[in-house]
Amino acid sequence: MKTHLLLRAGALAALLAPTLSHATNGYFQHGYGVRSQGIAGIGVALPQDALAAASNPAGTAFLGERVDLGLTWFVPERGAEITGGNLFGADGKYSGNDRKHFFIPEFGYLKPLPGNFTAGIAVYGNGGMNTDYARNPFAAFGGTGKAGVNFEQLFVTPSLAWKINERHAIGAAVNFAWQRFEAKGLGGFAPASAYPNRLTNRGTDTSIGWGLRLGWTGQVTDTLTLGASWSSKVKTDGFDKYKGLFAEGGGFDVPESWSVGAAWKALPALTLAAELQEIKYSDVDSVGNPLAYLFTGNALGSSSGAGFGWRDVTVVKLGASYDFNPDLTLRVGYSHSDNPIPRRETLFNILAPGVVQDHLTFGATWKVTRNGELSLAYAHAFRSTVHGSNSIPPGFPPGFGGGEANLHLKEDILGVAWSWKL
Numbered sequence: 001m002k003t004h005l006l007l008r009a010g011a012l013a014a015l016l017a018p019t020l021s022h023a024t025n026g027y028f029q030h031g032y033g034v035r036s037q038g039i040a041g042i043g044v045a046l047p048q049d050a051l052a053a054a055s056n057p058a059g060t061a062f063l064g065e066r067v068d069l070g071l072t073w074f075v076p077e078r079g080a081e082i083t084g085g086n087l088f089g090a091d092g093k094y095s096g097n098d099r100k101h102f103f104i105p106e107f108g109y110l111k112p113l114p115g116n117f118t119a120g121i122a123v124y125g126n127g128g129m130n131t132d133y134a135r136n137p138f139a140a141f142g143g144t145g146k147a148g149v150n151f152e153q154l155f156v157t158p159s160l161a162w163k164i165n166e167r168h169a170i171g172a173a174v175n176f177a178w179q180r181f182e183a184k185g186l187g188g189f190a191p192a193s194a195y196p197n198r199l200t201n202r203g204t205d206t207s208i209g210w211g212l213r214l215g216w217t218g219q220v221t222d223t224l225t226l227g228a229s230w231s232s233k234v235k236t237d238g239f240d241k242y243k244g245l246f247a248e249g250g251g252f253d254v255p256e257s258w259s260v261g262a263a264w265k266a267l268p269a270l271t272l273a274a275e276l277q278e279i280k281y282s283d284v285d286s287v288g289n290p291l292a293y294l295f296t297g298n299a300l301g302s303s304s305g306a307g308f309g310w311r312d313v314t315v316v317k318l319g320a321s322y323d324f325n326p327d328l329t330l331r332v333g334y335s336h337s338d339n340p341i342p343r344r345e346t347l348f349n350i351l352a353p354g355v356v357q358d359h360l361t362f363g364a365t366w367k368v369t370r371n372g373e374l375s376l377a378y379a380h381a382f383r384s385t386v387h388g389s390n391s392i393p394p395g396f397p398p399g400f401g402g403g404e405a406n407l408h409l410k411e412d413i414l415g416v417a418w419s420w421k422l
Contacts, residue, residue, distance in 0.1 A: 024381060024411065025315050025337040026281055026354045027127040027151070028257070031055075031361075031379075033106060034070045034417035038363015038377035039319035040333025042273045044261030045217055045227030046321070049375075049419060050108025053122045053159035055259065056215035056229040057171030060110050061118045061161035070375070070417030072104040076130070077383075078409045080137055080350040086392065087401030090140035094350070096148060098132035106417070116163040126155040126177070126254070129352045137350050138188045141400055145201075147185025149351045153254070154178045157213070167219040175213055177234045177254050180206045183245060183351070188400075192294050194301040195244030202241035209236030211254065223265040230258045233283065246286035247298075247305035255287070256280040261317075269324075275317040281310040281340055291348045295393075308352060309345030313338040319361070331363035331377075339386060346388035346405040353407035356381040365419075373419040383410035 024030040031041025033051030043052060047059025050068040078096040085091065110120040131148040138147055154177070161171035186200035193199045211234035217227040238250030246252050261275035282288035289298070289307035298304045319333030337357050341349050363377040385408040394402035 024356065024359065024413075025277070025335075026279055026310065026313055026340045027129045027153075027352070028279055029104075029125060029127060030335060030359050030381075032122070032124050033068065033108070034072065034375045034377045034415040035331070035363060035365060037072070037379055037413065037415050038331040038333065038361055038375070039273065039321055040275075040317040040335040040359060040361050042261060042275045042317050042319045042333060044215070044229050044259045044275050045225045046261065046263040046271065046273045047217070049417070050110045050120060051106055051122050051124060053108070053120050053157050053171070053173045053213070054124050054126075054155065056217060056227050057120075057159040057173040057213055058161050058169045058215040058217040058229075059227065060120045060159055060171060061116070061163040061169035062217075063110055063118075065112055065422040066110050067420045067422065068106070068108045068417055070106040070415055072106070072413060072415035074102040074104055075100060075412045076102075076409060077411070078131055078353050080353065080408070081406045082137060082392070082403055083406065084392075084403030086140065086403035087394070088140040090137065090401065091403065094133055094135055094137040096131035096133050096353070098134045098146065098148075099130060102130065118161045118163070120159045120161075122155070122157045122159070124155055124157075125153065127153040129354060131351055131353070133185070136185045138185060141188030142190070143185045143188040145185050147351075148183075150182045151352075152180050169217055171215045173213040175211045175231065175234055175254075177209050177211070177236055178206065179208070179236060179252065180204055181239050181242060181252070183242060186245070189300060192300055192306070193244040194299040194305065195249075197244065198241060198250075199244035199300065205239045205241035207236045207239055207252065209234045209253070211235070225263045227261045228259070232256055233280075244301040246301065247289055247307050248285055248303055249301060251284075252286050253284045255284050269322055271321045273319050273321070277315040277317070279313050279315070282312050291345060308348055309342060310340040311338070311342060313340050327367040329365045331361070333359075333361040335359045335361075339384065341386055341407065343386060343389035344391055346386055346391040346407050347400065349407060350405055353386075353409045355384045355386045355407055356409050356411060357384050358382045371421045373421075375417045375419065377413075377415040379411075379413040381409075381411035381413070383408060
């Protein structure tokens with residue numbers, strides 16, 4: 001019975017995986033697991049379900065045997081505006097919302113083992129980005145047809161945690177990453193590419209890779225728990241079909257990140273939590289290199305090629321969890337992230353306007369049966385706009401006629417999950 005349950009849950013997550021695509025803190029999710037999403041994405045010092053290894057593998061040591069299966073509905077509103085009298089007539093407003101709805105699956109299983117070990121596996125969307133412009137914002141520069149990108153990133157994370165004693169645990173996990181990508185309507189950038197025939201409209205390409213995640217969590221007093229987690233860069237094989245778009249001939253690694261957190265039981269029923277996360281976007285050339293590299297001979301796709309110019313981001317998360325009664329837990333949270341996109345880098349980032357900074361979240365878990373629980377979470381990412389400054393080069397080549405590109409994004413996220421304690 002248990003085996004059939006796990007196989008069905010895992011199969012459902014795998015079937016839904018190709019539909020995931022989203023962007024919150026840059027292009028990382030704001031939280032992993034519906035329970036975490038309801039409390040601002042907090043999870044490093046507050047493990048709540050079998051997706052805990054996605055934040056801190058050490059936390060899985062305290063959760064027992066369980067299965068968690070969830071689905072998140074993601075609705076972004078993204079777009080751009082070009083102003084300032086562009087020489088080629090590109091001025092205007094552009095909606096990137098030709099595709100509006102996305103679904104993100106999650107699945108986790110934990111199994112305690114002899115010797116105070118816990119093994120687990122988590123399957124979840126780590127990050128992504130989608131824009132779909134029916135009216136091509138690059139048409140004035142030579143782009144044809146619709147424009148946009150679809151980037152999807154799925155992690156499969158097996159983990160092992162060791163409970164050192166009743167208060168402390170350490171854990172390790174392997175992040176197996178599967179990515180897929182498609183770009184269209186970018187023909188205007190062909191003169192600036194080292195491989196112009198592998199720049200755009202090449203269909204879907206995929207890449208895979210793996211990295212390491214390590215973590216610790218400890219109850220340092222009767223009411224205070226601390227946690228720390230580090231994820232290495234995930235080195236992936238390149239997107240060969242798009243070696244003329246991304247630096248290093250199609251390279252698109254997953255950036256390194258780290259997090260620290262604290263959870264304080266202020267009252268028997270009330271837990272207050274905080275978390276700090278750092279994501280090293282600038283260490284991935286295709287993401288961090290500025291578009292201005294074009295002016296120094298570093299064409300798109302070259303070994304040190306121009307990119308999207310993203311900066312590293314720091315994310316601060318605050319939240320509270322309240323046990324209203326033995327069968328109902330309520331959650332609320334707020335998070336703030338740096339904006340990864342500088343004002344001078346907005347032109348290329350019309351494709352990837354990951355500029356939201358503030359999330360307000362709510363969540364709840366109901367105990368429905370003796371071993372079954374239903375969880376819900378809602379997050380709203382408030383609209384954020386970045387106004388370009390010297391963002392469109394006026395000269396040619398490789399200039400684009402001057403003016404400014406402005407970006408905006410807001411999001412609504414609704415998640416539901418079912419948990420079985422085995």
